Amino acid sequence: xxxxxxxxxxxxxxxxxxxxxxxxxxxxxxxxxxxxxxxxxxxxxxxxxxxxxxxxxxxxxxxxxxxxxxxxxxxxxxxxxxxxxxxxxxxxxxxxxxxxxxxxxxxxxxxxxxxxxxxxxxxxxxxxxxxxxxxxxxxxxxxxxxxxxxxxxxxxxxxxxxxxxxxxxxxxxxxxxxxxxxxxxxxxxxxxxxxxxxxxxxxxxxxxxxxxxxxxxxxxxxxxxxxxxxxxxxxxxxxxxxxxxxxxxxxxxxxxxxxxxxxxxxxxxxxxxxxxxxxxxxxxxxxxxxxxxxxxxxxxxxxxxxxxxxxxxxxxxxxxxxx
Amino acid sequence: xxxxxxxxxxxxxxxxxxxxxxxxxxxxxxxxxxxxxxxxxxxxxxxxxxxxxxxxxxxxxxxxxxxxxxxxxxxxxxxxxxxxxxxxxxxxxxxxxxxxxxxxxxxxxxxxxxxxxxxxxxxxxxxxxxxxxxxxxxxxxxxxxxxxxxxxxxxxxxxxxxxxxxxxxxxxxxxxxxxxxxxxxxxxxxxxxxxxxxxxxxxxxxxxxxxxxxxxxxxxxxxxxxxxxxxxxxxxxxxxxxxxxxxxxxxxxxxxxxxxxxxxxxxxxxxxxxxxxxxxxxxxxxxxxxxxxxxxxxxxxxxxxxxxxxxxxxxxxxxxxxxxxxxxxxxxxxxxxxxxxxxxxxxxxx
Numbered sequence: 001x002x003x004x005x006x007x008x009x010x011x012x013x014x015x016x017x018x019x020x021x022x023x024x025x026x027x028x029x030x031x032x033x034x035x036x037x038x039x040x041x042x043x044x045x046x047x048x049x050x051x052x053x054x055x056x057x058x059x060x061x062x063x064x065x066x067x068x069x070x071x072x073x074x075x076x077x078x079x080x081x082x083x084x085x086x087x088x089x090x091x092x093x094x095x096x097x098x099x100x101x102x103x104x105x106x107x108x109x110x111x112x113x114x115x116x117x118x119x120x121x122x123x124x125x126x127x128x129x130x131x132x133x134x135x136x137x138x139x140x141x142x143x144x145x146x147x148x149x150x151x152x153x154x155x156x157x158x159x160x161x162x163x164x165x166x167x168x169x170x171x172x173x174x175x176x177x178x179x180x181x182x183x184x185x186x187x188x189x190x191x192x193x194x195x196x197x198x199x200x201x202x203x204x205x206x207x208x209x210x211x212x213x214x215x216x217x218x219x220x221x222x223x224x225x226x227x228x229x230x231x232x233x234x235x236x237x238x239x240x241x242x243x244x245x246x247x248x249x250x251x252x253x254x255x256x257x258x259x260x261x262x263x264x265x266x267x268x269x270x271x272x273x274x275x276x277x278x279x280x281x282x283x284x285x286x287x288x289x290x291x292x293x294x295x296x297x298x299x300x301x302x303x304x305x306x307x308x309x310x311x312x313x314x315x316x317x318x319x320x321x322x323x
Numbered sequence: 324x325x326x327x328x329x330x331x332x333x334x335x336x337x338x339x340x341x342x343x344x345x346x347x348x349x350x351x352x353x354x355x356x357x358x359x360x361x362x363x364x365x366x367x368x369x370x371x372x373x374x375x376x377x378x379x380x381x382x383x384x385x386x387x388x389x390x391x392x393x394x395x396x397x398x399x400x401x402x403x404x405x406x407x408x409x410x411x412x413x414x415x416x417x418x419x420x421x422x423x424x425x426x427x428x429x430x431x432x433x434x435x436x437x438x439x440x441x442x443x444x445x446x447x448x449x450x451x452x453x454x455x456x457x458x459x460x461x462x463x464x465x466x467x468x469x470x471x472x473x474x475x476x477x478x479x480x481x482x483x484x485x486x487x488x489x490x491x492x493x494x495x496x497x498x499x500x501x502x503x504x505x506x507x508x509x510x511x512x513x514x515x516x517x518x519x520x521x522x523x524x525x526x527x528x529x530x531x532x533x534x535x536x537x538x539x540x541x542x543x544x545x546x547x548x549x550x551x552x553x554x555x556x557x558x559x560x561x562x563x564x565x566x567x568x569x570x571x572x573x574x575x576x577x578x579x580x581x582x583x584x585x586x587x588x589x590x591x592x593x594x595x596x597x598x599x600x601x602x603x604x605x606x607x608x609x610x611x612x613x614x615x616x617x618x619x620x621x622x623x624x625x626x627x628x629x630x631x632x633x634x635x636x637x638x639x640x641x642x643x644x645x646x647x648x649x650x651x652x653x654x655x656x657x658x659x660x661x662x663x664x665x666x667x668x669x670x671x672x673x
Contacts, residue, residue, distance in 0.1 A: 074527035076520065143542045173491050174546050175532055258496030258533025269532050275496075279535060282391030283498020283524040285417070 049301065056295035058287045067295060073260040073276075075284070080292035082299050084260040088177060088270035089303065092252060093245040095181025095266065096188055101238060103185070104192025108234075111193070112200035113222050124197060131190040139254030142183040147174040147255065150182065155267060166264040175257035178266040183251050188241030195240060199233030200226060235315055239308060246304055249274040273300040356633040357384040362395020362408030365438055365500045365555060366617045369652050370408065373637075373645050380640065383633040392500050392524060399620045400424060405630060407620035410438075410500020411524060412599035428624035431672065432598045433638060433665055434616040437588055437655035439556040439579045440505045441566035441613070445544050446471055448486065453567040454479040454576045457604075457612075460569070461513035463490055463551060465520075466530035471549060479570070493540050493552030496533030498524040504615040505553045508603040553613075556584065557653040569613060572606035583611035584655035594664055614655070624673055631672060638669050 022028045053060075059067055059080065070081025107127070111120045155172045162168040203226045211221040227234075249272075257269020258279065273296050284290045360370075367389035374385040390398070392409040399407030400421045412432065413421075421430045442455055459475045462468035468475055472485040495502045506522040520526050534540045537558040544550050544564075556579050559566050568576040577583050590607025594600060604612045621638065625631035642665050646656045657665075 072527070076523045076526050140542075143539075143546060147546055171489070173532060175534070175543065253496060253535050254539060258535070259528070259531070271533075279497035279533075280525055283393035285393045285396060285524075 049298070052294055052298040052301065056291045056298055058291035059295040060291075062288060063292075067292070068299065071260075071262060075280070075289050078286070078288050080288070082273070082296055084262050085271050085273040085276055085296060086299065086303065087262050088180075088256065089246060089272040089274070089300070090307075091177050091266070091270065092180040092184055092256065092272060093242060095178065096184035096245045097238065097242060099182065099185035100189045100192055100241060104189045104237070104241075105196055105234060107189075107193045108196035108200060109222060109227070112197045113218075113226065120197075124194065127190050127193050130186070131194070135187065135248060135251040136254075138183055138187055138251040142179060142251060142255040143175075146182060147179055150174070150179055154178075167266055170263070170265040170267050172267040173257070173269065175255050175269050176267050177256065177270045180252045180256040180270070180272070181266070183255050184245045184248060187248060187251060188244050191241040191244060192234075192237045195237030196230070196234045199230040199237070202233070203229045231319075232315070235311070239311060242307065242311070243304060246300065246307070247274050249278045253279060273297075273303070355382055355384055356629050357386065358405045358630060358633055358637075359386045359388075360395075360406040360408060360619075361388040361390050361398045361404045362620070363392045363410045363500055363617055364389040365410050365557075366408060366436055366654070368557075369436055369649055369654050372648060372652065373641055376645070376648065377637055377640055381633065381636045383637060385637065391498060392503075393498060395620065399430060399622070406622070406634065408435075408618065409620060410615065410617045411503040412601070412616075412618065413620070425622065425624065428622065431621050431623050431668055432618040433621060433642070433668065434598055434657060434661055435619055435641060436649050436657065437584045437602075437614055437616055438500075438504070439584045439587075439611055439614045439655070440501050440508075440553045441556050441559050441579045442551060442569065443541070443544055443554055443559060443564050443566040444551040445548055446486065446488065447548055449483060450565075451480075451483055452565065452578060453483065454570065455567050456570045457512035461509055461516050464492060464494075464509060464529070464531070465513070465515060466492070479576075488549040491547050491550040492528075492531030493534055493543055493547075493550055494528050494531050495525075495537075495540060495553075496535050500524065500615070500617065501537070501553065501555050502526070504603065504613060507601050507615070508613045511601075511604045556580075560653050569611065571610050571612040572604050573608055573610070575608065577609060577611045579611045579613070581650055581653070581655045583609050584614045585658055586610045587612065587614035588616065588655075588661060589658040594661060598661075598665070598668070621672060623671055635669055635672055638672075639666070642666070 063070065063080065067080065068082050068086070070079075071083050072079045072081050073084065074080075111124055115123065151172060151174055155178075158168045207225050207229060208221050211225045212218070216224065252272050253275035256272060256275060258271050258275060259269040260271045260276070261268070263270070277293050277296055277300075281290075281293050284293055367387065370387050374387060378384060387408075388404075392411055395404075395407035395409050396413060396417055398404040400417070402425070407430075413430070418429065422428065442460065444453065446453075453476070456475065456479050459468060459473075459479065462473075462475055469490055471488045471490055477483075477485050494505075503522060503524045506516075506520065506526050509520070510517040510522045520529060532543065534543045534552070537554045540552040540554050541558070541562065541564055544552050554564065554566070558564070566579070568578045570576050586607055587602045587605045587610040590605040590610040591600065591602055598616070598618065600616070602614050602616065605614075619638070621634060625634070642657060642662050646662075649656055
């Protein structure tokens with residue numbers, strides 16, 4: 001009871017009239033400070049968009065929306081189009097997530113629900129170390145270790161099984177959309193595992209105990225009770241890794257082949273938005289060339305927003321049908 | 324008594340001070356002048372070495388950022404650096420832009436060292452240095468020659484057993500002076516290349532895969548059978564990468580090395596007054612055809628005279644005494660005729 005009297009005392013207390021007294025209370029001070037912090041972050045985002053927009057005017061005026069659908073990227077003739085880069089960015093991120101989501105979520109379930117806590121902590125620590133590896137190292141590992149494996153084992157196997165699908169046909173030169181997607185999947189999987197595990201562990205134990213008490217098996221408890229409870233958090237981890245996959249530059253440019261062409265096959269080389277900006281910005285000359293690269297930056301920004309929005313709508317729709 | 328002591332010590336200090344100022348008058352102790360520059364990555368190692376060496380000679384601190392040729396041209400035009408550096412000569416348009424921004428004063432180009440691009444390849448079973456004709460290189464990079472046993476390649480390499488293997492073309496993915504040199508060469512020897520692709524630090528490649536940097540091209544070359552790519556001569560030599568010979572305009576197959584690159588510069592008949600010249604495909608015995616100068620971009624008009632003196636001092640040193648240290652880093656030296664011409668241009672810096 002002591003605490004409730006204390007609270008009512010507080011409520012009964014006259015609010016301080018002096019300026020310093022009000023500051024000391026905390027509310028008057030904390031509100032503007034935290035608000036200013038939030039607004040400053042939003043301002044930075046707005047500034048980035050405004051700067052990108054104002055510096056890409058030459059491209060906007062010359063090509064307009066056609067920039068997004070044109071397939072030509074020819075700095076010599078001053079013809080620029082973003083479609084091959086948008087395509088490469090989306091395809092590599094999709095491949096990465098298709099592999100990383102099942103792998104990461106399954107690993108997170110094991111670490112959170114099945115592994116002994118001590119082993120789980122150690123393994124999680126090791127997995128999180130993967131996230132600290134610089135991306136140039138992933139690129140080099142990709143070229144010297146992953147590419148020969150993909151070329152000698154994965155591609156022949158895919159060809160044998162699905163060779164009739166355009167997605168898995170055509171010549172393979174090592175660097176390709178597939179290789180970039182695979183390297184990206186290794187890079188984003190630690191994010192999915194680490195965040196998903198935390199979210200799974202945060203599901204109240206009561207829920208598990210209730211399910212077990214009703215006669216559910218351990219797996220039924222995990223699948224039917226724990227996972228749905230944690231689904232929003234797991235999707236959060238997927239967004240995080242998607243953002244990383246869309247924006248990753250160094251590792252992708254080392255294994256994607258850097259060829260601005262659109263091909264149906266995952267075996268063919270491609271190019272991503274982040275990679276072309278990093279590759280060409282330093283040497284770009286002429287207003288139109290530079291403004292096209294800057295506009296590509298804006299396109300990547302927009303792409304991230306659109307994909308995130310689609311994913312959020314998907315969540316709302318699926319949770320509604322589930323309910 | 325105490326006062327006397329203090330006075331004596333003050334007098335002592337004064338004596339020391341006078342001695343120091345006398346010494347500094349005799350030995351000119353310059354206030355350290357500092358210059359900033361930015362630009363090409365290809366000559367960055369020799370520039371860093373020069374700036375270090377020259378610091379103790381000319382008492383000038385020079386900071387150089389290797390941000391790429393395009394960045395170098397932009398920075399010097401906008402006046403954010405004291406000088407720029409580029410692997411590609413400035414275009415008329417770029418020179419005009421500079422003049423407009425700087426009240427009619429021009430920017431001067433000074434060749435400093437020479438470099439080259441060499442064709443390297445990975446063909447199983449072929450250990451010899453292959454001979455490449457201009458037609459073969461243009462055909463490969465245009466995508467009209469697709470097999471290693473194509474007649475255009477085989478006829479220049481009698482006695483070499485070339486396999487029936489697909490050619491995988493590699494090029495640099497990022498804008499680079501090496502790409503400029505390579506495409507400049509292809510534009511000179513192939514009208515089809517000139518009209519379809521042209522020359523630039525990055526172009527719309529008809530075929531092939533892009534790899535980032537010399538190391539990226541070399542890494543892919545190692546991985547991919549049948550691959551061909553161009554790399555900087557310095558990188559190839561330092562990493563023991565084998566490369567082929569290229570037929571020059573006088574009909575010899577020449578292997579790129581320091582002597583053959585300098586020979587290409589010496590073969591130049593007429594050096595234009597502004598040094599904007601390409602030395603690819605020069606006609607001279609022993610001249611390697613895919614060679615290039617690299618340039619420092621120096622404003623002709625300076626407001627700060629101490630900076631101007633420092634710049635002039637460095638340029639004079641770099642094209643004379645500085646040349647003795649370039650070969651240890653695998654750059655080719657300037658021919659004597661170019662040095663003499665440059666010394667005349669240095670006098671234009673005001």
